[in-house]
Amino acid sequence: MILHVVNQAPDAGRTLEQVLSAMADDDCLLLIEDGVVGAMPTLAALFTALEGRRYVLREDLESRGLLGRQPEGFAIVDIDGFVNLTEEAAKTVSWY
Amino acid sequence: MPYLEEQNGCSTKGDILLVLRHAPHGSSWLREGLDIALVGAAFDRDVSLLFMGEGVLALLSGQQAGALGQKGTHPTLQMLEMYDIDALFVEQRAMERYGLVQEDLILAPQGLEEAGMADLIKHHDLVLTF
Amino acid sequence: MASTEIYRYLVLNNGQSIPVDPEGYLVDRTHWSLDVARILAKEASIQLDEEHWAVIEVVRDFYRQYEMAPAMRPLVKAVGKQLGAEKGRSIHLMRLFPGSPAKVVARIAGLPKPANCL
Numbered sequence: 001m002i003l004h005v006v007n008q009a010p011d012a013g014r015t016l017e018q019v020l021s022a023m024a025d026d027d028c029l030l031l032i033e034d035g036v037v038g039a040m041p042t043l044a045a046l047f048t049a050l051e052g053r054r055y056v057l058r059e060d061l062e063s064r065g066l067l068g069r070q071p072e073g074f075a076i077v078d079i080d081g082f083v084n085l086t087e088e089a090a091k092t093v094s095w096y
Numbered sequence: 097m098p099y100l101e102e103q104n105g106c107s108t109k110g111d112i113l114l115v116l117r118h119a120p121h122g123s124s125w126l127r128e129g130l131d132i133a134l135v136g137a138a139f140d141r142d143v144s145l146l147f148m149g150e151g152v153l154a155l156l157s158g159q160q161a162g163a164l165g166q167k168g169t170h171p172t173l174q175m176l177e178m179y180d181i182d183a184l185f186v187e188q189r190a191m192e193r194y195g196l197v198q199e200d201l202i203l204a205p206q207g208l209e210e211a212g213m214a215d216l217i218k219h220h221d222l223v224l225t226f
Numbered sequence: 227m228a229s230t231e232i233y234r235y236l237v238l239n240n241g242q243s244i245p246v247d248p249e250g251y252l253v254d255r256t257h258w259s260l261d262v263a264r265i266l267a268k269e270a271s272i273q274l275d276e277e278h279w280a281v282i283e284v285v286r287d288f289y290r291q292y293e294m295a296p297a298m299r300p301l302v303k304a305v306g307k308q309l310g311a312e313k314g315r316s317i318h319l320m321r322l323f324p325g326s327p328a329k330v331v332a333r334i335a336g337l338p339k340p341a342n343c344l
Contacts, residue, residue, distance in 0.1 A: 002217060014149050018117060021189070022148070024214035093223045131341070138297045167293055175292035178300035 001026050003089035007033035007096050010043055019095045020046070030055040030077070030085060036066060044071040057082060108183045110142035113220035116151035120169045121162055126154050129226030130172050137179035144183035145176075146216060147205060152190045155201040173203060185216060236265050251333050258336025266334045270323075274334075277313075278322050284308045285335045295332035295340040 004023055008015040016038060019029065029050055031038050038046060039056040047054050051073055058078045061067040070076060077085065086092050114133050118125035136143040147155055159170040176182070184205035191197070191207060198204065208216065217223050232253055235243040238261050245253040250269060252258060263282060267274045274282075288296050288304050296304055298316070306314020319327040328340050 002223075015117075018149055021187075021210045022115075022213040022217055024218055027214070091221070091223065093217060093225065095225050134297070134341075138299055140299075171291065171293040175294065175300070178288075178292070178296065178303050180299070180303070 001028055001089050003028050003030060003085050003092045005030045005032060005092060005094045006035040006038070007094075009034040009037040010046060011037075015095050016046065020049070023050075026053075028053045028055065028085065028089070030057065030082065031060075032057040032082070033060055036060045036064065039070045039074045040066065041069060041071040044073070047074075055081070055085065108144050108185075108216065109219045110144045110183060111221050112136045112141050113144045113146060113216060113223045115146045115148055115217075115223065115225040116154060117149045117225060119150040119153040120159060121166070125226045126151065126169050127172070129224070130169060132224060132226070133176070133181055134172075134179055137181050142183070143179075143181050144185065144216065144220060145181065145205075146185045146187070146208070146213065147190070148187040148213070149190050152186055152194060152196060155186065155203055155205065156196070157200060157202045159202075170202060176203070185212075187213065236262065238262070238265070249333075249339060251339055252336045255336045255338070262336060263334050266336075270325075270330055270334065272323065272330075272334070278334075280309055280313075281305055281319065281322060281331055282335045285331050285337065289335075289337050295335075295337040296328060297340045298326075298328045301328050301331070 002024065004019050004027055006016055006019050006029065010016045012034065016035075023029065029047070036056050039061070054073065055075045055077050056070060058067065058076050061070070061076065067076075112133075114129045116126055116129045120126055133143045133145060154169055154173060159168050161168050176184075184203055185208050186205040188207040188209050230253055231247050232245040233248040235245055237243055244257045244262055247253055250266065252262070264274060267278070272278065284305050285296060285301065287308070288300070301319065302314050302316055305319065312318070319331070323330040323334075332338065332340055
């Protein structure tokens with residue numbers, strides 16, 4: 001499993017689209033920083049293919065007042081969870 | 097350059113994959129990515145390049161220095177073979193997006209669909225995006 | 227990388243002063259001439275002969291083509307391509323330009339220090 005970490009909002013450019021196009025079927029996605037905007041309910045359709053493999057960082061949701069607005073299927077992880085994910089992953093690829 | 101046969105084609109295995117996602121001239125992203133590629137090759141690492149999104153424009157022929165004489169990145173691309181960096185890939189969808197065909201390019205990268213890109217990432221120890 | 231800091235001057239026989247940076251590279255590569263090369267070589271205790279000039283020409287060609295001075299790996303390859311396989315070997319270049327051949331030959335050829343030569 002490769003962990004793909006994205007720190008860009010869906011509207012900021014094509015970063016998110018590019019990550020999604022380069023992910024293997026067992027890879028996971030973690031949204032951090034501005035990337036957490038992607039975990040709003042109205043944008044859930046972007047991630048339907050990633051059921052069970054999508055994560056969003058709690059601290060960055062909290063600072064933006066977005067915590068609690070996540071659609072089902074997004075696992076919310078804190079920094080420790082982030083670290084655990086990177087340990088489980090064969091490698092981490094950052095997209096920014 | 098070791099190759100690994102895959103069921104869905106030929107996937108290059110390597111030490112470092114640089115994913116280049118920015119066009120020339122507008123920012124220093126592309127140059128920085130290429131610099132890393134050259135450093136990796138100078139240290140005898142197997143380096144592969146994937147041109148993705150706008151990054152495919154780095155391969156366009158007919159590029160020149162900037163209006164104020166700023167160096168372009170095209171001489172560096174032409175120099176890659178001198179560093180034995182010959183594992184070059186391009187996102188096929190981006191080629192189509194910009195209406196480009198192989199004849200428009202200064203190098204001859206292998207086109208990859210989505211599964212091919214995922215495979216490429218999987219088969220490199222270190223993947224850096226620029 | 228090319229430096230623009232003037233550290234000292236080389237003085238040619240005709241009295242002309244050529245600025246060089248703290249590492250001995252030309253501040254302005256258009257100041258290069260055969261005389262400048264000889265002085266820079268002498269500073270590195272190298273007496274230039276035909277073999278040296280041939281490599282200097284390869285490196286200057288490389289810069290004209292790629293706008294960068296070659297690190298060791300591409301230097302070996304470029305010399306091998308242009309001067310033949312027996313010349314395109316590290317040992318040959320080490321003998322001609324002892325120490326760090328890529329840096330030494332770039333300096334004598336009036337080019338910036340190779341950027342990815344760590």
